[in-house]
Amino acid sequence: MTTATRTKDITPLDSIQFEVLIDDTPVTACEGETVLSVLQATNMKRISENDRQVVTGAYCSMGVCHCCHVKVNKQHKQRACQTLVQPNMQIETLSNRFKEEGLGNGEI
Amino acid sequence: MVKSNPVVIVGGGPSGTAAAAMLGKYQIPSIIVEEAPKIGGVIYRGPLRKTASVPHLDDNLQRAMSALRTRYENNRHLIDLKLQTRVLGPEGKQQLLLSENGELTTQGYNELILATGCHERSVPFPGWQLPGVMLLGGVQLQIKSGLVKPGAKMAIVGTGPLLPLVACQLHKAGVNVVGVFEASSFNKLAKEAVALLNKPKLTLSGLSMMGYLKKHRIPFYYGHGIVNAQGSEKLERITVAPYDEQWQADHRHTQTIDVDAIGVGYGFVARTQLAMLLGVEHKYTKVSGYVPKLDSNFLSNQENLYVVGDSSGLLGADAAICEGQIAAIDIALQRGAVTTSVALKEKRKVMRKHARIARFRFGFDRFSERQDGLLNLAQDDTVVCRCEQATKKQLDDAIEQGVKDLTTLKMRTRIGMGDCQGKTCSSYALDLLHKAGHQQNSKTGVIKPRFPLDPIPFTFMEEILDEQI
Amino acid sequence: MSKYDVIIAGGGAIGAACAYFLSRDTELKVALVDIKKPGNASRASAGGLWAIGESVGLGCGVIFFKTLSKLQSEAQGEEIPTMRPHQLPDCFFELALKSNAMYPDLYEELRTKHNVDFKFERTGLKFIMYNRDDELYADQIVSGIPHLSDQIRWLNAEQLKAEEPYVTPDAIGAIDFKCDHQVNPYRLVEAYTEAARQNGVELFLHTEIEQVIREGNKVLGLKTAAGELRCDTVINATGAWANTIFKQATDLDMPVYPVKGQIVLSERMPKILNGCISTSDCYIAQKDNGEVLIGSSTEEKGFDTTNSLDKIQELSRGAMKCLPILNESNIKRCWAGLRPGTPDELPILGKVPGIEGYLNACGHFRTGILTSAITGKLMTELVTGQPTSLDLTPFSVTRFFDKA
Numbered sequence: 001m002t003t004a005t006r007t008k009d010i011t012p013l014d015s016i017q018f019e020v021l022i023d024d025t026p027v028t029a030c031e032g033e034t035v036l037s038v039l040q041a042t043n044m045k046r047i048s049e050n051d052r053q054v055v056t057g058a059y060c061s062m063g064v065c066h067c068c069h070v071k072v073n074k075q076h077k078q079r080a081c082q083t084l085v086q087p088n089m090q091i092e093t094l095s096n097r098f099k100e101e102g103l104g105n106g107e108i
Numbered sequence: 109m110v111k112s113n114p115v116v117i118v119g120g121g122p123s124g125t126a127a128a129a130m131l132g133k134y135q136i137p138s139i140i141v142e143e144a145p146k147i148g149g150v151i152y153r154g155p156l157r158k159t160a161s162v163p164h165l166d167d168n169l170q171r172a173m174s175a176l177r178t179r180y181e182n183n184r185h186l187i188d189l190k191l192q193t194r195v196l197g198p199e200g201k202q203q204l205l206l207s208e209n210g211e212l213t214t215q216g217y218n219e220l221i222l223a224t225g226c227h228e229r230s231v232p233f234p235g236w237q238l239p240g241v242m243l244l245g246g247v248q249l250q251i252k253s254g255l256v257k258p259g260a261k262m263a264i265v266g267t268g269p270l271l272p273l274v275a276c277q278l279h280k281a282g283v284n285v286v287g288v289f290e291a292s293s294f295n296k297l298a299k300e301a302v303a304l305l306n307k308p309k310l311t312l313s314g315l316s317m318m319g320y321l322k323k324h325r326i327p328f329y330y331g332h333g334i335v336n337a338q339g340s341e342k343l344e345r346i347t348v349a350p351y352d353e354q355w356q357a358d359h360r361h362t363q364t365i366d367v368d369a370i371g372v373g374y375g376f377v378a379r380t381q382l383a384m385l386l387g388v389e390h391k392y393t394k395v396s397g398y399v400p401k402l403d404s405n406f407l408s409n410q411e412n413l414y415v416v417g418d419s420s421g422l423l424g425a426d427a428a429i430c431e432g433q434i435a436a437i438d439i440a441l442q443r444g445a446v447t448t449s450v451a452l453k454e455k456r457k458v459m460r461k462h463a464r465i466a467r468f469r470f471g472f473d474r475f476s477e478r479q480d481g482l483l484n485l486a487q488d489d490t491v492v493c494r495c496e497q498a499t500k501k502q503l504d505d506a507i508e509q510g511v512k513d514l515t516t517l518k519m520r521t522r523i524g525m526g527d528c529q530g531k532t533c534s535s536y537a538l539d540l541l542h543k544a545g546h547q548q549n550s551k552t553g554v555i556k557p558r559f560p561l562d563p564i565p566f567t568f569m570e571e572i573l574d575e576q577i
Numbered sequence: 578m579s580k581y582d583v584i585i586a587g588g589g590a591i592g593a594a595c596a597y598f599l600s601r602d603t604e605l606k607v608a609l610v611d612i613k614k615p616g617n618a619s620r621a622s623a624g625g626l627w628a629i630g631e632s633v634g635l636g637c638g639v640i641f642f643k644t645l646s647k648l649q650s651e652a653q654g655e656e657i658p659t660m661r662p663h664q665l666p667d668c669f670f671e672l673a674l675k676s677n678a679m680y681p682d683l684y685e686e687l688r689t690k691h692n693v694d695f696k697f698e699r700t701g702l703k704f705i706m707y708n709r710d711d712e713l714y715a716d717q718i719v720s721g722i723p724h725l726s727d728q729i730r731w732l733n734a735e736q737l738k739a740e741e742p743y744v745t746p747d748a749i750g751a752i753d754f755k756c757d758h759q760v761n762p763y764r765l766v767e768a769y770t771e772a773a774r775q776n777g778v779e780l781f782l783h784t785e786i787e788q789v790i791r792e793g794n795k796v797l798g799l800k801t802a803a804g805e806l807r808c809d810t811v812i813n814a815t816g817a818w819a820n821t822i823f824k825q826a827t828d829l830d831m832p833v834y835p836v837k838g839q840i841v842l843s844e845r846m847p848k849i850l851n852g853c854i855s856t857s858d859c860y861i862a863q864k865d866n867g868e869v870l871i872g873s874s875t876e877e878k879g880f881d882t883t884n885s886l887d888k889i890q891e892l893s894r895g896a897m898k899c900l901p902i903l904n905e906s907n908i909k910r911c912w913a914g915l916r917p918g919t920p921d922e923l924p925i926l927g928k929v930p931g932i933e934g935y936l937n938a939c940g941h942f943r944t945g946i947l948t949s950a951i952t953g954k955l956m957t958e959l960v961t962g963q964p965t966s967l968d969l970t971p972f973s974v975t976r977f978f979d980k981a
Binding site: 009032040056 | 143145150155156157158159160161162163164192227228230237238239240241242243245246247249250251253254255256257258281282341342343368369379491494495496497526527528531532562563565
């Protein structure tokens with residue numbers, strides 16, 4: 001599988017690097033980074049689909065707006081801007097329990 | 109023994125670290141609770157990953173970041189730094205419930221300093237939810253802390269000194285900045301020149317920022333602002349227009365510009381949820397929203413509870429440092445760690461500095477004072493509350509039916525009932541209520557913060573804290 | 578100085594209902610004076626219309642009074658006396674059921690004539706049984722209400738699983754109260770208020786009541802922050818704060834006091850519950866927005882409305898036990914409300930002997946949302962001198978004076 005390319009880094013990746021998976025595609029990530037910076041480094045803008053099925057991207061980058069929710073290691077609604085990357089982390093964008101797993105017996 | 113029990117400081121930004129350092133000067137230990145992985149606050153946190161250099165960040169910034177770290181390092185033997193730790197809310201008297209790296213703990217205190225900073229004011233306009241539309245501070249965090257370019261072709265819209273600063277930083281980082289749109293007119297800026305002269309170093313830096321933009325042919329428009337954002341799945345274009353003195357957009361003279369990201373900065377709001385939850389009395393200010401009522405030592409109506417930095421009112425990082433120091437001096441005095449005369453001398457020195465900074469700041473505040481025209485950008489179907497997707501029309505209808513306060517507005521339209529607890533939408537909704545002529549007080553004009561201040565997994569409730577055994 | 582026929586003190590579920598019914602059924606000039614105090618019960622409520630459930634001591638009751646099985650697990654082997662279900666008297670059943678029956682029509686009426694929607698939902702209320710002791714408890718409940726047996730269904734484990742797939746498979750069954758449904762409580766209050774406003778009721782919102790205006794034993798009106806308002810009748814619907822107005826009107830005290838209840842609310846979830854749920858640990862209702870609401874505690878802490886970790890934990894754990902999917906969900910928000918409690922758990926309604934121009938509409942404890950409709954109707958009947966829909970004697974404040 002080809003690794004997704006990071007095209008938006010401002011400075012070279014100097015620190016300890018490892019792989020994370022973004023939507024099943026391996027991407028290089030650096031120790032200390034947030035999930036959001038890795039997503040943005042690959043030029044990904046459409047990050048989250050919220051509980052009302054609206055697709056959003058990074059907005060405040062500081063954990064206040066809840067617009068950058070991703071699924072991390074099977075846990076829903078993790079703020080990408082507040083989550084630090086770990087080796088082999090599984091990140092899923094545009095993920096929402098309302099779409100997945102056929103939950104419930106109908107839309108509310 | 110009171111002397112040895114640490115002062116608890118929530119927030120490791122400029123004011124929080126300054127307070128810890130000043131306490132350290134008088135041998136008083138402190139605990140800093142900081143939600144990020146590094147100290148410095150949004151402004152001085154700097155790169156989160158290791159990097160050899162940050163050529164896109166100017167010298168002033170790098171000096172300030174370094175000074176903050178030094179302040180901490182010089183006192184680290186007295187500072188217990190808890191990074192990636194959030195306050196969920198109060199738990200009992202003089203105690204906070206914390207989430208420390210995903211584990212619940214409690215932290216008792218005798219004195220508490222809240223240094224929780226600010227967040228940006230959101231202004232809804234058609235298309236503001238498109239991926240690629242970001243808050244100015246969000247853009248800054250990405251280039252300063254994330255070390256990533258938020259876009260390839262960007263515009264900056266808003267008001268105030270951050271606009272040219274971010275434009276320069278973006279350009280230095282390799283982004284094509286196609287325009288900067290300042291809402292206020294140049295004439296208005298000229299009027300504030302007297303205040304700006306108060307802090308000559310900063311103004312010069314302002315001028316040199318404008319010089320940089322000119323040199324690199326980055327157009328800077330006064331009296332202009334955003335009208336809407338467009339794109340099918342993400343941001344592709346924005347429409348800008350001249351703004352009159354009330355920031356009302358002139359729809360006859362619009363310009364559409366291709367961009368893939370923008371930074372929007374129309375002001376800030378003090379982050380006061382924790383202070384409110386702790387029962388601190390607040391008052392309304394146009395610039396910062398609701399801020400705590402404090403005495404000259406930044407002490408609130410709650411016993412031994414101080415609020416400093418931008419969370420006490422937006423005055424920027426330099427003022428925040430002074431405020432942290434003033435609160436710390438007062439605590440040192442109360443604890444008998446310093447004589448009254450020395451404390452007074454220290455305090456006066458810092459307060460003079462604070463006053464100078466404030467005067468300068470007020471110049472910019474007057475220049476950037478929010479005008480009602482912004483409220484008209486949103487159309488009937490423009491979403492105001494992103495969490496609940498409540499639209500402007502729903503708010504307008506409720507106000508027309510006689511709703512006069514924010515909580516009832518929340519009950520009618522669901523604004524503020526989402527995950528962000530109203531941080532993103534409530535300032536705009538409050539402005540709408542004010543525009544309709546409904547003055548508020550600190551009870552009716554806020555969406556009451558609730559425990560937990562951030563959503564927490566149900567599984568946290570299975571944990572048994574030490575005190576519960 | 579303004580003159581009205583009726584002034585309603587308090588604009589929560591009870592006061593707003595009174596305003597609506599008065600404005601719907603009479604030509605009287607009505608004013609409503611309201612200020613929202615921290616913990617006001619209407620906005621804190623879960624919104625259950627649990628007529629039978631609350632009457633037989635489920636909902637809040639069973640959590641507070643506890644089932645035998647819960648006591649056993651807590652006592653860890655020590656002897657415990659037999660717990661009987663805590664059933665309220667027949668007069669309460671009548672009040673609750675009569676009110677309950679009004680909601681379907683009320684819902685349609687408010688929606689079609691006034692364009693307000695309080696999200697009435699037919700859910701039923703299921704008491705989930707985890708073990709044989711819970712089953713015995715349920716048995717006792719059912720045998721205490723033979724006249725209502727057609728409103729109760731027994732579900733075995735399989736049936737429960739089919740109807741409520743997200744309830745833990747460890748449950749052995751449930752009893753379902755078929756007529757116990759739910760509404761959105763704050764929307765109900767807003768609906769009554771807006772409909773009343775459309776009907777011409779004058780609203781004095783965000784307005785503090787300073788003093789009851791009296792001449793001897795005749796109540797003449799209210800002195801408020803918006804000025805003096807005079808009237809023929811004052812209705813006291815001030816919730817947990819009702820004794821203040823009562824005292825000013827009568828120089829006596831009535832036993833209405835705040836009973837704190839904490840609530841845990843989840844983030845928005847897809848539909849995981851068909852019915853409302855009652856267990857020995859908590860009650861659970863999924864509201865119209867998808868959030869799962871879990872309640873509640875019963876605490877006497879004065880007017881304190883802070884959340885405490887111990888209660889939040891208890892409620893959360895109880896809910897996670899019943900709905901394991903919550904293990905993968907977030908708590909979005911917690912709060913606390915102040916129920917207007919009374920010693921016998923019955924509301925305080927109607928005239929006070931010897932006092933003119935004053936009516937009680939207080940002490941609704943755990944069931945204010947449910948009994949708001951009947952209270953509105955009863956107050957309207959009292960004001961217009963009609964015979965009341967039910968006998969108000971058991972609800973009179975004098976029942977407390979006899980003891981004195």
